Amino acid sequence: MTAPVKGWLRSGNHWQGAITLPVLLVVAFLVLLPVVFLLEESLNTGDPMAFPPQQYGLANYAAMLEEDLQVIVNTVVIAVTATMMAVVIGFTLAWILTRTNVPGRDRLERLMQLPYYMTPLVGALAWAVLASPKSGFFNQMWRWAGGEGDLFNIYSMFGIAWIMALFEGTVAFVMISAAMKSMDPALEESARVIGASKLRTALTVTLPLVMPGVLGATLFVFAEMLGSFAAALVIGIPARVYVITTAIWDSTLSYPPAYGRASAMGLALFVVMFAMLSGYRWMVARGSFATITGKAFRPRTMDMGRLAWPLFAVCALYIVLAVALPLAALLLTSLERFATALLSQAQFTLANYEMALALGPVRTALANSLLLGLGVATVGVLVMALLVWIIYRSEMVGRGAVEYLVMFPQAVPRLVFGLALLWAWLNMPIPIYGTLWLLALAYFTVMLPIGVRTLAGVVLQVDKSLEECARVCGAGWLYQLRTISLPLLKPGVIAAWLLIFMASVRELGVSVFLMGPNAKVIAPSIVGAFASSGIELTAAMALIQTFTVVVALMILFRLTRGMTRELT
Amino acid sequence: MSDSASRIVVSDLSIRYGEVTAVNGVSFEVGRGEHVTLLGPSGCGKTTTLRAIAGLEQPAIGTISIDGEVMYDAIERRNVPTEHRGVSMVFQSYAVWPHMTVLGNVAYGLRVRKLASSELSAKVERALDLVQMRHLADRPASKLSGGQQQRVALARAIAFSPTVVLFDEPLSNLDAKLRAEMRLELRELQRQLGITSVYVTHDQEEALAISDRVIVMNVGVIEQIGTPEQIYNRPRNRFVADFVGSANLIRGRVGKPLANGGTIEFMADGGHVLRATAPHALRGGETEVAVRTAYIEIGKTADANQVPGTVRRRMFHGDFVQYVIDCPLGQLIVRRPPTNLVAEGEDIELSFSPEHCILLEG
Numbered sequence A: 001m002t003a004p005v006k007g008w009l010r011s012g013n014h015w016q017g018a019i020t021l022p023v024l025l026v027v028a029f030l031v032l033l034p035v036v037f038l039l040e041e042s043l044n045t046g047d048p049m050a051f052p053p054q055q056y057g058l059a060n061y062a063a064m065l066e067e068d069l070q071v072i073v074n075t076v077v078i079a080v081t082a083t084m085m086a087v088v089i090g091f092t093l094a095w096i097l098t099r100t101n102v103p104g105r106d107r108l109e110r111l112m113q114l115p116y117y118m119t120p121l122v123g124a125l126a127w128a129v130l131a132s133p134k135s136g137f138f139n140q141m142w143r144w145a146g147g148e149g150d151l152f153n154i155y156s157m158f159g160i161a162w163i164m165a166l167f168e169g170t171v172a173f174v175m176i177s178a179a180m181k182s183m184d185p186a187l188e189e190s191a192r193v194i195g196a197s198k199l200r201t202a203l204t205v206t207l208p209l210v211m212p213g214v215l216g217a218t219l220f221v222f223a224e225m226l227g228s229f230a231a232a233l234v235i236g237i238p239a240r241v242y243v244i245t246t247a248i249w250d251s252t253l254s255y256p257p258a259y260g261r262a263s264a265m266g267l268a269l270f271v272v273m274f275a276m277l278s279g280y281r282w283m284v285a286r287g288s289f290a291t292i293t294g295k296a297f298r299p300r301t302m303d304m305g306r307l308a309w310p311l312f313a314v315c316a317l318y319i320v321l322a323v324a325l326p327l328a329a330l331l332l333t334s335l336e337r338f339a340t341a342l343l344s345q346a347q348f349t350l351a352n353y354e355m356a357l358a359l360g361p362v363r364t365a366l367a368n369s370l371l372l373g374l375g376v377a378t379v380g381v382l383v384m385a386l387l388v389w390i391i392y393r394s395e396m397v398g399r400g401a402v403e404y405l406v407m408f409p410q411a412v413p414r415l416v417f418g419l420a421l422l423w424a425w426l427n428m429p430i431p432i433y434g435t436l437w438l439l440a441l442a443y444f445t446v447m448l449p450i451g452v453r454t455l456a457g458v459v460l461q462v463d464k465s466l467e468e469c470a471r472v473c474g475a476g477w478l479y480q481l482r483t484i485s486l487p488l489l490k491p492g493v494i495a496a497w498l499l500i501f502m503a504s505v506r507e508l509g510v511s512v513f514l515m516g517p518n519a520k521v522i523a524p525s526i527v528g529a530f531a532s533s534g535i536e537l538t539a540a541m542a543l544i545q546t547f548t549v550v551v552a553l554m555i556l557f558r559l560t561r562g563m564t565r566e567l568t
Numbered sequence B: 001m002s003d004s005a006s007r008i009v010v011s012d013l014s015i016r017y018g019e020v021t022a023v024n025g026v027s028f029e030v031g032r033g034e035h036v037t038l039l040g041p042s043g044c045g046k047t048t049t050l051r052a053i054a055g056l057e058q059p060a061i062g063t064i065s066i067d068g069e070v071m072y073d074a075i076e077r078r079n080v081p082t083e084h085r086g087v088s089m090v091f092q093s094y095a096v097w098p099h100m101t102v103l104g105n106v107a108y109g110l111r112v113r114k115l116a117s118s119e120l121s122a123k124v125e126r127a128l129d130l131v132q133m134r135h136l137a138d139r140p141a142s143k144l145s146g147g148q149q150q151r152v153a154l155a156r157a158i159a160f161s162p163t164v165v166l167f168d169e170p171l172s173n174l175d176a177k178l179r180a181e182m183r184l185e186l187r188e189l190q191r192q193l194g195i196t197s198v199y200v201t202h203d204q205e206e207a208l209a210i211s212d213r214v215i216v217m218n219v220g221v222i223e224q225i226g227t228p229e230q231i232y233n234r235p236r237n238r239f240v241a242d243f244v245g246s247a248n249l250i251r252g253r254v255g256k257p258l259a260n261g262g263t264i265e266f267m268a269d270g271g272h273v274l275r276a277t278a279p280h281a282l283r284g285g286e287t288e289v290a291v292r293t294a295y296i297e298i299g300k301t302a303d304a305n306q307v308p309g310t311v312r313r314r315m316f317h318g319d320f321v322q323y324v325i326d327c328p329l330g331q332l333i334v335r336r337p338p339t340n341l342v343a344e345g346e347d348i349e350l351s352f353s354p355e356h357c358i359l360l361e362g
Helices: A011-031 A033-042 A059-067 A069-099 A105-111 A112-119 A120-131 A137-144 A157-168 A171-181 A185-194 A198-226 A228-240 A244-251 A259-285 A305-334 A350-358 A360-393 A399-411 A414-427 A436-446 A448-461 A464-472 A477-505 A521-531 A534-566 B047-056 B102-112 B117-130 B146-159 B175-192 B203-209 B226-233 B236-243
Strands: B006-017 B020-031 B033-041 B061-068 B069-073 B087-090 B164-168 B196-201 B212-216 B221-226 B247-257 B265-269 B273-277 B288-290 B305-316 B320-327 B329-336 B348-352 B357-359
Touching: A011 A033, A011 A360, A011 A399, A011 A436, A033 A259, A033 A414, A059 A069, A059 A244, A059 A259, A069 A171, A069 A198, A069 A244, A069 A305, A105 A305, A112 A157, A112 A171, A112 A305, A112 A534, A120 A137, A120 A157, A120 A228, A120 A305, A120 A534, A120 B203, A120 B226, A157 A171, A157 A198, A157 A305, A171 A198, A185 A198, A185 B236, A198 A259, A198 B305, A228 A244, A228 A360, A228 A521, A244 A414, A244 B212, A259 A414, A259 B203, A305 A534, A350 A360, A360 A399, A360 A436, A360 A448, A360 A477, A360 A521, A360 A534, A399 A448, A399 B047, A436 A448, A436 B320, A464 A477, A464 B087, A477 A534, A477 B357, A521 A534, A521 B329, B006 B047, B006 B196, B033 B047, B033 B203, B047 B061, B047 B087, B047 B117, B047 B164, B047 B196, B061 B203, B087 B146, B102 B117, B117 B146, B117 B175, B146 B175, B175 B203, B196 B203, B196 B265, B203 B226, B212 B226, B212 B236, B221 B226, B221 B236, B236 B247, B236 B288, B247 B273, B247 B329, B265 B357, B305 B329, B320 B348
Parallel strands: B033 B196, B033 B212, B087 B164, B164 B196, B273 B357
Antiparallel strands: B006 B020, B006 B061, B061 B069, B212 B221, B247 B265, B247 B288, B265 B273, B288 B357, B305 B320, B305 B348, B320 B329
């Protein structure tokens, strides 16, 4: 028996407070301060570059309604169109993959994640190659086959919405299929047993139970679409169709930069999105999801008979449109001297890749992105692990506040957060604007929610008694951490690392504002190349970026599959 | 009782979670080598009390001492951390670490104590032998069945020769058959090693079977402390009579005391007069007696309470037959061995002795 030392007191609480308070302050500094700067600037009616502002007023907000009415209309029309498409696609695919006996269901379900990892930027570039007027591959083939004029024009409001739906709407599929999966099949079976027909059951039981999930997904996706940037940037600017995100971006490019205008638009967008997400959360919290029992069921699937193959074709078509065709088009383009779908006219070359890897700015951008990905993921995971421990494992005062702060960047559109960071750090006495340090700090801040959530998922899976047992066995806190907690958390930590790495390499919304001439990163450079150089070089760069992400993704998949196998 | 006679002394323990008081002024002692069970329905504070002994919960009021050493004292603000209390614990979820082998799990407490490797492997082998798991020593813990995990958790808890082992519903996740087996083994192990143990369960059968003493808890307070026989034969109040075993409760009022040793007269509400036993000094507010369903016999017995009745229902349970009987005392449940069955509708005579007719505290 070990001799207990006299007077242990409740000393624990003191040093715990000494940790939480600084952590709370640092996180608040990173997360909230930029938004405060943004708010102040949005009220600046004097010289937009002056800090602190010399005059305050609401002129910037008023200007939005007077001069940018078209932008607001465009934003709403595109977001509504994209949301409708995303929800219809998501609902159809979710229903096919969870409720029918479509062949190859498990594999198809895994493929459904791919469009999300393709990124909307790469998707937009690919569809620019596929469906631009005249030079687009579809239109080339249409004329080659004897057609007249253009079959498709991606440079339109519908085109932007289409790309947004394909590459950012996957979340609708994920949410709706989750709602369908979490429904206890007994709910439907009991209706059937009582004597309801298949159709009646579908209309009176299934649909009402799934509906809240669909509505929630719609609200969530709509909020996302309002803040969507990449497709609107790549397609909208050449098409001269401006939405609110591109309008914000555009006003910072004018001379002098209209930061006040941009801030007002950004905040307005933030408020609208925040309201929508709150509405979504309220719907979930209200428990209208009677279907959600926390358990995942494998719902009884319907035997579709001969219809199974057409349903398979629907899923396959989605994969073709969102993954196969875009990648094939980019690959073909990147290997050609001049982009063409007609292989007889193609001149194949590796020059684009050579150029992409040899061109100074491109090479440094790629290297910087990789460096940032490695650095932010490594340091970020350590800090986030500490945060997760504070939020979910300690009994410290104020951990609720820490959790709220950490999740806050999720509610701010990425682009708006970028603008806020730009303005904050332009005026902060710490001279890191235009350096990789600021980008690293910004990446860390915007990736707090995804990193903390991934890590928390693993932490919560690890039963508390596993740690308590170590203490009972006589292990001190550090020994327990080293021998029990960390080894158990390892797979989750690696997964979080990879997710942050991928998100860093593809980051666009924050990077466009914070990139300096000496601190270029890859995603904005791809956009720049699309605007100034040929599509062939851009395609090569986009593929190099995609390739990097895919490698990380493959490791992640292998790892998570290994994890699930180990746990079962 | 002085501290040296008791291994664990808990006094005036109260534990709060925010506004909720989970444990409210609980005091008890556990002697050396004694096996004490905390029994109660879920949410009665039994697990919280156990965790407080281990140092995993921080009480608001009270003291906890182990081996005469104060482990927790709210007034002195003394709180010895879990790892320095020298107790061991078996968790409800087993808490077998999935990233280690069976051996790694069992050796953990010994490695923490920096034992020499020869001594370590001897102790690990002994612990594994005790639970018959030696042949699986090198198996990854994630590849064990529920029963095997249970054994590993047990071996781990006793490997470093603790004097006190705490059990938090260790058998609740096992199926009925395995549970009965493990119950026997646990009792055997506990006798063999002479460890002091505090055991938490909501299963009254388990509590009666394996304990030296049982502490019945409800909504954060102790209802009764006693040997299994005392708890079963002399339930103190309605809760204990109802929660432990099965009993008939008969309402009425106390009559005059009868001369011989605590026997009293009890006027049941139907007008029938019973002879009952009052285990406690009469206070005047008592309105109920309890009669165990197994202690009522069918047929006349000399010197017992006699009541006529009619069999309303008969249910065959295998190990016993349960009768529902209409009689002047109300509806009584009677459990008899499955021999000499009585048919439904038959008129019979019930008899139960005064010492099985227990006056409950009001």
